[in-house]
Amino acid sequence: MDSFIQAGIIGITLGAQYALLALGFTLIFGILGVINFAHGGFYVLGGYFAYAAVSDAGMPYPIAVLLAVIGTGVLGWLFEVLLVERCVDDHLATMMLTLGLYLVISNAMLIVFGPQSPHFTFPLSGTFRAGAVYVTAANLVVLAVCFVAIGALYILIYRTGLGRALRALADDRGVATAMGMRPRVLFPLAFGVATALAGLTGAIITPILSLSPNVGDPVLVSSFIVVILGGLGSIGGATVAAFIVGIIESYSSVYLGGSAGALVLFVIVLLLLVFRPFGLFGREIRRA
């Protein structure tokens, strides 16, 4: 029973991380119609930004995380303004652009910081205990940060004028533009918000897991899986799917052994993609 609860807690923490990543990913797809292959790259960037700020500049960790968020957000914004904007309607071109960017980012990190994982640990140690169930303090902090960020994003999207404009653009770009929404301002903004979320996840997760130039690959894969499961472009779907994936992953690694659970999940996702491309919960948001 204890291991059941323990796995559940790990699953929820995983789910919260996946949610942060997938929300950014789905935001970019829903609003711009762009599949962001560089999403894992921004996660890596966030990790290295925070690491550099802590170890090279000696900043306290929370400030470093904030810097990582701002840094990845600004870079995402710039990337959209300078490159993606030029061919935003061509799905093949934008896919190639973000792929290219991902290669450049992970290679740049390799050149600057080297292939070894740097020594980057979470500043809080210590564990809480209830019966035989242990939870690390770091885990709780991550969970809290994720929930706050997810909440903030929901408020931004569903309770502000900006969010309404973004949702309008996602719904029907033509009509929204005719009503005065300006894609040239809002697209880069949405992209920046999304990459900032990836950067935030990287900054808080890499000290717990690991940091190296290629940790973005699995991040991209799990973002894909979550977003497909939840329905491409659907915000609510991505959130729910993230927790489903996190919990399945955690329980299957405890009770089935890592890869088998992943395989089942991937096959489900494959079938879902084929027969219900708009996801488990979504309606069709955007024809790709």
Place this chain on the structure above:
Amino acid sequence: MMRGIRFSAGNGVAFLLVAATAIVPFVTQNLFVYSTLNQALIGIMAAISVHVMLRMDLLTFATPPFMAIGGYAVAIVSMRFDIADVFVLGAISFFTPTLAAILLGPLVLRLRGTYFVLVTFVLSEIMQLVLFLTPRLTGGSNGLVGFPAPTVFGISLSDNQSVLLLTTGLTVVAVVIAAFTTGYFRQHFSAIEENETLAESLGLVIWHYKTLGFIVSAGISGLAGFALVNMLLMAHPSSFTSVTAVNYIAYTIVGGRASLLGTAIGAALLVFATNLLGGQGEYSEGLYGLLIILVVLIAKGGITGSAATLVQRLRVSPQPAATPSKLAQEAQR
């Protein structure tokens, strides 16, 4: 719709270029040249499989999994059943992935655009997991090591020259199959690339051609898998990760996605560039990234596409044509 094979000059040049590499083993003994050329030819095959799908406006990540199916099939057959004949192995490496494509086609080809990209990406991830989860068949994370040299008419192809010759032979077969398919069904593929819905409404049974393209692409990937396994003397999951698909896509896009020649040139150039950088091999990924970005932004047709546009412009330019805007200006006067 008009049928009949039309081989473009580009396809002919691509064929000659690839076939000409058969001379290399008789000219030089340089191992660096051998290994680079081997990689380049394998890259060309893999890129061709991407190119065939792109002819129908489908970007595929499924090249590595089909390469894995072809490569592992050959490795299993030759290591477990002692079949070494090159023609049998070649046929197995082509037809096993083809069979997989026939089974997967009805599922996967329902999707277009972004969804197709995602589903092929998931396929390549699934393939990796399957390889790790079937240690009895595929050796799991150790792979299948000690691939025996294939034989042709009883002669063993074990030295470096014959390894390269075998890769050349497979590449020539791949080029011919791709040229034949895209040449014979050129208009069908173009119609699907241009506007699938319109093509269908005009009576083109698109799933015939999409399935055909998918099957041919899978088979060619399988040939590349065979060549790769033969070069490395083993079949290993790390040779077939989804990340390698990015390289093959880069070859195609940078060289020129519209033609076989462009695809081949892109693969050859990028592989040579990576190998020449040698010690700085770690920069090659970033270099690919930058090249992809540049090509997408500046030279949409890739190397051959841009060259063709340039030639066309030079031909037309001697007399500056009256542009519509000039006419409009005159009309206003």
